[in-house]
Amino acid sequence: MFQPLLTSEFFCFIFPLLAELARVRRNFVEKVDKVVIKQLLDDLLGDGVLSDGQKDAILEENNSTADKARCLIDIIKKKGDVASLKMIAHLYARDSTLHSELGLSCGPPAQPAADQQMNIVWSTTLIPTTEAFWMEKVKDGKTYPADKNSIRNRVALLITNIKFKGLSDRNGADKDEENMEKLLKALGYQVVKYTNLTGKKIDDAVRDFSEHPKLKETDSVVVVIMSHGKLGKVLGCDHDDENPDEFPINNIYKHLDSENCPALLNKPKIIFIQACRGENKGSVLLSDGAGVRDDASQPGPPLCADNKNIEDDNSRCVHKEKDFTCLLSSTPDTISFRHRVDGSFLIQYIVDVFNTFACKEHIHDLFLKVTHRFEEHFIEGQMPNMDRVSLTKHFYFFPGL
Incomplete structure (x- = not known):
């Protein structure tokens, strides 16, 4: 360990x-x-x-x-x-x-930072939140609403591809599936689970999930997809070089956005993707004096609505893509790593961090703790990547309520 x-x-x-x-x-x-x-x-x-x-x-x-x-x-x-x-x-x-x-x-009395580097004891089960903490957060105006009824109606989608026609099987992925299902259920989610789907079947599963009857009552959803992958895509179980079998990750956002899934309007949609995003390793060798380059272009002027020319037609506009956050297992163009027995490092770390800290931390602080573990252990330079973040408030799981 x-x-x-x-x-x-x-x-x-x-x-x-x-x-x-x-x-x-x-x-x-x-x-x-x-x-x-x-x-x-x-x-x-x-x-x-x-x-x-x-x-x-x-x-x-x-x-x-x-x-x-x-x-x-x-x-x-x-x-x-x-x-x-x-x-x-x-x-x-x-x-x-x-x-x-x-x-x-x-x-004890304040110690130098170096002396404070002691070992965490990671909880093997989900530590529950307290009623007092939940009440404090739901009243502060900075937290997504989460009453006990909506928590009881949570639902999650879990898709795991393990065996492939034209690619190597993902040994250890069955452990990922087991661990993630256990975590989601402990967090209060009813898990809709699929294993070994083609790209089209993954798309069908996400589309069907967007019509799940519990979405009207839930406070949030979680979508987890684990497979082989490339940049912007998850590979289906029939994939080979001559006949690509792919699911565009962007389709998750399309199926669950405000237009196609109004039941999830203003509700957090948390996405986990465990898949390679390319074939490169995420590490480089640096020499002393390596230069730093900043290619950021200057931002243009803000885009503002011309309020004088807007009329009320008894309708309203909403953000098409809002309240999403996604944690991908690696940065663009790089590979992800998986233990043949214990499963992917991303899933192992998510389970450890969420079990131990979800009782008190919101989702982005949990993500940061996961990425910190990769920084500490430097697994071939793999670094998880938060993407397309459009949450407007803090989201807490409030486990155990």
Whole structure:
């Protein structure tokens, strides 16, 4: 496993964490409630920190809430720093007020930046958001609307091409499909799934998805397409050199735009494309003194409507392409990499980042964390690329509501 850097988002510094838990033990036992204890037990069971037997023993062998809390924190202390870090992180997600009252929101005295580079413990299950965080964000005016009914009606499209007629099979892509489906379902999306489609069938699937009955009720959609590819296109499973079988990525935007899919007007449309965009590697060798060239042309004057000549015809115009954001697995003309067993690095990193941070971060900050992991590990220069971003507000998944 790669060992990325610890950010200061909500994980405490490991300085030691055993001492941190010992310091707050008394107050934790006095203040934590039964609901939070059960949530922490579920979280730690999902992470593999606790076994089923340990969870059951904490609940069944202790009568009072305080005894359950005391038993839980003592077991976690014995398991070491990694387990302690996970419990502190889950406590923050479940009850940020108690986390703050216990004094866990701060690390040690300020350290030099180099000394702050510690390891993140990536959650293996989706950390849920809190009701308080959701209410704060939906009221701030900077966040896309997301009530509980719309969250319950979420729907996503997942297309994975694994076997090909004229190209090599995508070994490990079945793991990508499994991991992405699990993540989407945990985020509250009903997943419409297809495997091994031709380019035309991919187009049909996206078009059919644009007419899904739940789109009127959902707060957002996610579209994931994973296959071989080239610049601007995803390859269908019948592709070979003599008979191209292709799906233009631009068709996603056409089928889901305001004109062709009015049910998604003003709703975020999040797109993930795992596919090569060319045959080049995304890395170069630089010598000292390499020059920098800026070919950006000067922008022209802004285009403004002549308001004096506009009349009201009892109709309105809307932006044809709005509320999209897309994360592609590589920059233009470059290749993407995939582990033969564990699947694509993009999907692995998306799952890690979303499981750990979707409870508190909006979509673009999540994207940035994914790209940061590629920067840290430098996998043959592969760098994901955000494209055609037209979101006008922050979008949060609010997992667990």
